[in-house]
Amino acid sequence: MANDKTQVRFGILGCAEIARKLCRAINLSPNSTLHAISSRSIEKAKQFAIKNTLPESVKVYGSYEDVLDDPFVDAVYVPLPTSLHLKWAMLAAEKKKHVLLEKPTALNVEELDRILDACRSNGVQFMDGSMWYHHPRTEKMKEFVSDTNLFGRVKTIYSSSSYLPPPQFFENNIRTKADLDSFGALGDAGWYCIGAILWAMNYKLPTTVKALPATTFNSTGVIMSTTVAFHWEQEEATATFYCSFLSHETMDVSVLGSKGSFHVEDWIIPYEESSASFNLTSAARFAELHIGWNMKEQVVQVHNELPQEAFMVREFSRLVKGIKDCEIRPDTMWGDISRKSQVVLDAVKSSVDNGFKMVYI
Amino acid sequence: MANDKTQVRFGILGCAEIARKLCRAINLSPNSTLHAISSRSIEKAKQFAIKNTLPESVKVYGSYEDVLDDPFVDAVYVPLPTSLHLKWAMLAAEKKKHVLLEKPTALNVEELDRILDACRSNGVQFMDGSMWYHHPRTEKMKEFVSDTNLFGRVKTIYSSSSYLPPPQFFENNIRTKADLDSFGALGDAGWYCIGAILWAMNYKLPTTVKALPATTFNSTGVIMSTTVAFHWEQEEATATFYCSFLSHETMDVSVLGSKGSFHVEDWIIPYEESSASFNLTSAARFAELHIGWNMKEQVVQVHNELPQEAFMVREFSRLVKGIKDCEIRPDTMWGDISRKSQVVLDAVKSSVDNGFKMVYI
The missing domain is CATH 3.30.360.10 (Dihydrodipicolinate Reductase; domain 2)
Structure with a gap:
């Protein structure tokens, strides 16, 4: 599954409650697959995997960096506290991971602009998690x-x-x-x-x-x-x-x-x-x-x-796949909507x- | 019908469109009867009576004063423009007619206070027409x-x-x-x-x-x-x-x-x-x-x-009848509600x- 080129492979940064809903959505969406989850504590990540009966194929990491360093991860879902969005969304973009970011997107629009710039300059798709x-x-x-x-x-x-x-x-x-x-x-x-x-x-x-x-x-x-x-x-x-x-x-x-x-x-x-x-x-x-x-x-x-939420993942993955397959530019519409909000x-x-x-x- | 002591007899000041709805409501309410209508023009009043197929027993007056001077009228419904409320509601109260007044009740609360004072001092019921x-x-x-x-x-x-x-x-x-x-x-x-x-x-x-x-x-x-x-x-x-x-x-x-x-x-x-x-x-x-x-x-x-609207007329008439029959004081609740609005x-x-x-x- 991890090498199925038809699927967008997701990594998740953090084990927030909302990540459970997204794990299910990634599974339900026909063009995506859950590749990795993570927490700052490997124990917490393992518990999350068990609680949500994730298949053994899903990688379980004890740090967010590990997700970003996994070459099989195409896109990350970031349900971290808002104060951490700037750091992790920027790092993800720099590692060429497409970014599905929970709302509110940032502590202020200056932070969001840095995130959007990073996505733009690294050619990755941005979308916020408003389902x-x-x-x-x-x-x-x-x-x-x-x-x-x-x-x-x-x-x-x-x-x-x-x-x-x-x-x-x-x-x-x-x-x-x-x-x-x-x-x-x-x-x-x-x-x-x-x-x-x-x-x-x-x-x-x-x-x-x-x-x-x-x-x-x-x-x-x-x-x-x-x-x-x-x-x-x-x-x-x-x-x-x-x-x-x-x-x-x-x-x-x-x-x-x-x-x-x-x-x-x-x-x-x-x-x-x-x-x-x-x-x-x-x-x-x-x-x-x-x-x-x-x-x-x-x-x-x-x-x-x-x-x-599966429609959201499907749309995000469709855009990601378009970028991967056809080398089209990321769609800026979703970032524009987030920015206005x-x-x-x-x-x-x-x-x-x-x-x-x-x-x- | 005009002398039926069990019914509260209404007179209407003016032939506004909303008065048509109230004619019907007075008719539907079991404790009220329409006694008189009026307009500044007797022709307009007659046309209103025909258009609304009012029974011949209903008096048709060519002035508002005539309604207030009719001793059979217990209560008046006043759907006149707001700027005329002070004059006609006060006159009605002074003639011992109970007052059902369209909203907004007055041009300002000072005017409404004068109307409410007039109702109080003349022992008549006040209610606004919010159905x-x-x-x-x-x-x-x-x-x-x-x-x-x-x-x-x-x-x-x-x-x-x-x-x-x-x-x-x-x-x-x-x-x-x-x-x-x-x-x-x-x-x-x-x-x-x-x-x-x-x-x-x-x-x-x-x-x-x-x-x-x-x-x-x-x-x-x-x-x-x-x-x-x-x-x-x-x-x-x-x-x-x-x-x-x-x-x-x-x-x-x-x-x-x-x-x-x-x-x-x-x-x-x-x-x-x-x-x-x-x-x-x-x-x-x-x-x-x-x-x-x-x-x-x-x-x-x-x-x-x-x-x-028939429930409104029934409730108003119930209060009026209580005042007429038992010499109880008017209920100030409705005036208080109007005043706060x-x-x-x-x-x-x-x-x-x-x-x-x-x-x-």
Whole structure:
């Protein structure tokens, strides 16, 4: 398997919980294979392999460097704490490994630019680990939002991404540590909201970004929850989002246009693996006497033969294989999307850090 | 019918389009009857009576004063432009007519206070015409939001109220005229969002109110659309809403708590008259490996034997009858709710009028 040239061979840096999901996705994706895993401790890596019943063919390394030095590894998946992304993503690129990097991509856009430059100059593909972009439902939603007759143009967007982790999360999890993931809930959960909002706005950056004073922090100053407002001057559009580690699990996106609107309540992780839906209305009107509507929401159901994370791996591997086989250039679209999300993420953090002032982008 | 002492007899000031819906509601409510309609022009009033096939027993007056001077009229419904509310609601109260007043209730809270004082000192009931409070679905949603085990406490609320009227609306409708309804879309559509947000927060006023700069106006300076953010300092809660005359029809409320959340997309006017629903989740969790959820949204369906506007009329008439029969004092709860909505409405208007600054309440 390790020498099967038709498959993109993945190495994973670190044994984060999310790496379990990616091991499965790499296995499910038809054009990729898991070649190596690693941890700073060989024992931890071995335990990970056992827990996830990885086949014996998978190499188990006691250092990240070993993965980067393995000539059979084509691409690395990097689920390390954000503060380590710069170092390991750059090293991976320099070793000519294609980079699938967990979000948030970096501590700031200057770091991300260094990573993207390293990928560009070494001819390797970059993609961040936001899975929802790759779900066929997202494509269907995009079709609707792009339809000037049915949807019109975007007027406002609302999004939320929240969950309530167990108490030990707040003691131990990297997402609550200022030196590891300084964006806290904003980076972990808010990243998705920013991505969804930019996606709906065709990646046009907002004119202003402002966090609300109800933002909460843990004792070390890491954001636990925040509410943020954007506006686009030229488009006369607005967006608001809420992200939190202190609230019930939600994953809402509502996009309201001049002629239509849609709602989805499980956009980051669909309720079910094999199908997902969203609800839309278009040309809705009050009924006579305003005693009802002329329609109800239409449920658009989308079936998917693979989980969205496997679609992500498949797309990433397709690009990697194209580069390997045909010597085409890496596709910069995914890096551009990540970069815009990072720019907005930085602006929100700046608003929070500066007394919730309005930040112009 | 006019002398049936078991029925509360309504007079209507003005032949606004919404009055058609109320005529029907008064007819459907078991404890009320339509006694008189009026317009500044007797011809217009007669046409309204014909168009709505009102029975001949209904008096048709060519002035509002005639309604207030009719001794058989117990209560008036006032769907006049907001700038006329102060005059006609006060006159009605002084003539001992109970007042069902369309929203927004007044041009500012000082005006509303004068109306409420007049109602109080004349012993008449006050209620504003927000119908959704009276739908049995609203009671069910309130049960859920009040359940500390299933819902927890409110973290954030999102609401939208928007519609896209035909072009002539922007030429002729009172809601676009600075001298008639100076709040524009904020008063007509945003009133509901403010009400829903306060309702979810148990009528606790927010600490701050701020409109976003993407607010749009017509040529005379009337608000056509705006996005607004609230925060509650003590509760560490936030809310955002969008209201608009320039967007597709939406009526969204999402309330996100520490343990549960719910969504409703037709809260102001339900899709259908005889039943309505909302979607809730409680104790939702990621499934193992984060490849799904442990549940989907639960649809709570509520059947209603009357349309919500008939429930409103019935409740108002019940209070009026209690005052007439038992000489009990008017219920001040509805006036208190209206007053809080008006206070917040004024604060949002102040934010808009002062360069979108943050307004402390």
